[in-house]
Amino acid sequence: MRLLNGVYEGPGSHGILRLATGISGVHAVLRAAPGEAYLPALYGSRERDGLTVPVTLSPLQEGRRESYAPGDLLQDLAGVVRRHPGVEAVILARSEAALLSGEEIPTTSPPQPGDREPALVTCAWERPGMGETEAADLALEDLVRTHARKGLERSPYPTVNLFGPPVFGPGAAAEYDEAERLLNLVGVEVNARVPLGATVEGLRRLPRAWGNVLLYREVGESATLHLQDEHGVGRVTTPMIGAAGTGAALRAVAELCELDPKFVERTVWSELAHTSKLPWYARLRPPETFDGLRVAVFGTSPTPWGSDTPSPARSASKSPRAGRT
Amino acid sequence: MTILNESGIPDVLHPLHAVTGLAGRFPGTLVIVVGVRSEAHVVRSFPGGGPGGRISFAVLDPQDPPGQGHLANLVVEAAGRRADTVLLVAGRTAAALGVDVDFEARLAARKSGLSVAAVDAGAPYANPGVLSTDLEDRVLAALVGLCPKRRTSELVEAASQAKRGGLFGLGGRGRERPAEQGRPVVLLGGALSPGSAAGLVAELARTGVQAAGVVPSTGDDDLPPVGEGTVVGVMDPNLGAAAGAARERGARVVRTLMPIGIDGTARFLQDVAEDAGARTSEVMRARSVWEELGALRNRVRGKRIFFAGDTGYELPLARFLADAGAVVLEVGAPRLDRRFLAEELQALGSGVDVVVSPDWRGQMQRIEDSHPDVVVASAGLHAPLVARGHLCRSPQDFVRAGLHGYEGARRILELLARTFDRAEALDALSL
Numbered sequence: 001m002r003l004l005n006g007v008y009e010g011p012g013s014h015g016i017l018r019l020a021t022g023i024s025g026v027h028a029v030l031r032a033a034p035g036e037a038y039l040p041a042l043y044g045s046r047e048r049d050g051l052t053v054p055v056t057l058s059p060l061q062e063g064r065r066e067s068y069a070p071g072d073l074l075q076d077l078a079g080v081v082r083r084h085p086g087v088e089a090v091i092l093a094r095s096e097a098a099l100l101s102g103e104e105i106p107t108t109s110p111p112q113p114g115d116r117e118p119a120l121v122t123c124a125w126e127r128p129g130m131g132e133t134e135a136a137d138l139a140l141e142d143l144v145r146t147h148a149r150k151g152l153e154r155s156p157y158p159t160v161n162l163f164g165p166p167v168f169g170p171g172a173a174a175e176y177d178e179a180e181r182l183l184n185l186v187g188v189e190v191n192a193r194v195p196l197g198a199t200v201e202g203l204r205r206l207p208r209a210w211g212n213v214l215l216y217r218e219v220g221e222s223a224t225l226h227l228q229d230e231h232g233v234g235r236v237t238t239p240m241i242g243a244a245g246t247g248a249a250l251r252a253v254a255e256l257c258e259l260d261p262k263f264v265e266r267t268v269w270s271e272l273a274h275t276s277k278l279p280w281y282a283r284l285r286p287p288e289t290f291d292g293l294r295v296a297v298f299g300t301s302p303t304p305w306g307s308d309t310p311s312p313a314r315s316a317s318k319s320p321r322a323g324r325t
Numbered sequence: 326m327t328i329l330n331e332s333g334i335p336d337v338l339h340p341l342h343a344v345t346g347l348a349g350r351f352p353g354t355l356v357i358v359v360g361v362r363s364e365a366h367v368v369r370s371f372p373g374g375g376p377g378g379r380i381s382f383a384v385l386d387p388q389d390p391p392g393q394g395h396l397a398n399l400v401v402e403a404a405g406r407r408a409d410t411v412l413l414v415a416g417r418t419a420a421a422l423g424v425d426v427d428f429e430a431r432l433a434a435r436k437s438g439l440s441v442a443a444v445d446a447g448a449p450y451a452n453p454g455v456l457s458t459d460l461e462d463r464v465l466a467a468l469v470g471l472c473p474k475r476r477t478s479e480l481v482e483a484a485s486q487a488k489r490g491g492l493f494g495l496g497g498r499g500r501e502r503p504a505e506q507g508r509p510v511v512l513l514g515g516a517l518s519p520g521s522a523a524g525l526v527a528e529l530a531r532t533g534v535q536a537a538g539v540v541p542s543t544g545d546d547d548l549p550p551v552g553e554g555t556v557v558g559v560m561d562p563n564l565g566a567a568a569g570a571a572r573e574r575g576a577r578v579v580r581t582l583m584p585i586g587i588d589g590t591a592r593f594l595q596d597v598a599e600d601a602g603a604r605t606s607e608v609m610r611a612r613s614v615w616e617e618l619g620a621l622r623n624r625v626r627g628k629r630i631f632f633a634g635d636t637g638y639e640l641p642l643a644r645f646l647a648d649a650g651a652v653v654l655e656v657g658a659p660r661l662d663r664r665f666l667a668e669e670l671q672a673l674g675s676g677v678d679v680v681v682s683p684d685w686r687g688q689m690q691r692i693e694d695s696h697p698d699v700v701v702a703s704a705g706l707h708a709p710l711v712a713r714g715h716l717c718r719s720p721q722d723f724v725r726a727g728l729h730g731y732e733g734a735r736r737i738l739e740l741l742a743r744t745f746d747r748a749e750a751l752d753a754l755s756l
Contacts, residue, residue, distance in 0.1 A: 001384065001391040001396065003382070004381065005381060006369045007362055007365045007384070010370070011363040013363075014366065034455045037334075038339040038342070040705030040706075041339075041371075042370055043705075043708075044704060044709065050709050050712020050713070052705075056334065057334050061453070069332040069453075069682070070333070096387070097447075100418055128361060129361065129362065129386065129387045129388065131362070
């Protein structure tokens, strides 16, 4: 037990819900105590699309329960499928209170009338104390493993899958857009964005891509490794951060997609000339912003940030400490 | 009035979201949230408004639960000389990991000499369901436990003083009938709107009843004694546990309407005064306030209002707004304690539907079908409903505005009038 001022990461269930919320056709069932479902409120306050989140609470009831009230996990799973005809996959997330209760989880999909049977992803590996990033990474791997079709032919032209951040990632949609724009410049199309903006059908067709570009390694690591091992889809893990990092990532994509390296290099140089090596929004802050400040970089990123970018810590400030937490 | 039980999943904000607001409300108090990562994450995800108080997290390791006394040592170390009171708020997982937070609080209090109160945020209520204000209720119940007890000798003295002419001595300023009050009055509630508690104290003083104090205390006041012979006026409809704690101490909890709205305030003042041994009539005062607020009532008259249900304040709010001429389409009640709220339910107009355990998807459909003028929407429904073109207010807006007493009634009507005015101004832009 430790006394802390806060935590930087939520619990595993939060990571699974963040992941599922971004994928169309996936519905999450949160097994938790009544009142523990706070994702809808968070989503409403942080995102501006006005959508309701595809999350249903299956309350872990203590004591007497009305027979027709929600609370029976199997019935609740079946109810979700019945009430949401468009659902193609149901993913089960359990809060830490539910995990500590020691409740058994179902192993088969709930029976449905007709021939429709959405896949059930139970996240059986979830355990108390697990962080949201690790859980989101493993949940995405489970979803990809469940849906990615074997034996699909590669697309006739070079395409890649973009593995980026889930919902609530700061500027997540803009990151995907920028990466897609740069890839289009070198002649590569995006087969699927995962997880934000993905669909279940898109997950099925992931093996069509010529490669996977990992923008956000924390969540896409396991899924892209699975695609590499089981479907032979290579991956680019160079982070698109900083001018050199972005250029290196584009060159790696070009190699994977068998593009002309000279053409790619010319495109990268042309892009750098247009943008003065940095995206326009980097110019919003005056150059003195970090002068004289002591900067600590916290994060869970397993990769070093852009190696040649004049980082604030290096250029104007003394960095007392930087690294992983 | 019809009560339906939908047995659905209501949209209710996690009760722990209120930790930051409560910590800010008690500046000299260190709040320690005991649980695993989930609890700390919820508290940090909802920073709340106003000045932040002092919050720490005792994060338990599920693989290595702490031994007995470990938490108490941590509390003593954390409190040091920097806090007068420590509030140990235990999440659901603390009990699951074998932490007896009551024991740890007692041990920490003995070791440090500080007041340490334990709050079990996950303890179930007798009635099923959760309200977003449950933590406030639990904290107030813990504070009642910290109030000094009244002794029998004080009761004898109080009775003789009352016979002589007043519990608090003679000659108090502005008291109309101090000689008639026989029992001390303590107000319970208003934790998140402290100004409105002070307003009610003043209203009580006008009727000749001097309040011995408020729980939670306002400003630098100490907690008032609560025990046998104390008359407790409960200000908020969500305080079932706190009222129960006062009752367990032998206090007399007044069964009346909540002091929300004009008629509610009038009944509250009358009934509290009567239980305290003073007689007063609020009929004239209530009538004059209704007249004063005529212009504001005209702004809400005929407006159709839907309460999704979240805080538990919806019932008295709906009662007042229906009396003021609004049409209340539905009152969602994620949990309904019929015995505690019997007076409120009786006073609710005949055309109001109360839906217990409402299903949030069903509510959205009913809102789409009926298209109310304003929806008092819970946090999860707020953004989707606004995106669909509905006019929404958060129930927390009403709570923070201070809805108790006659002035509270004005603030409720003003808040709604401002809502309609702004919507009309935006409509006029034809965006």
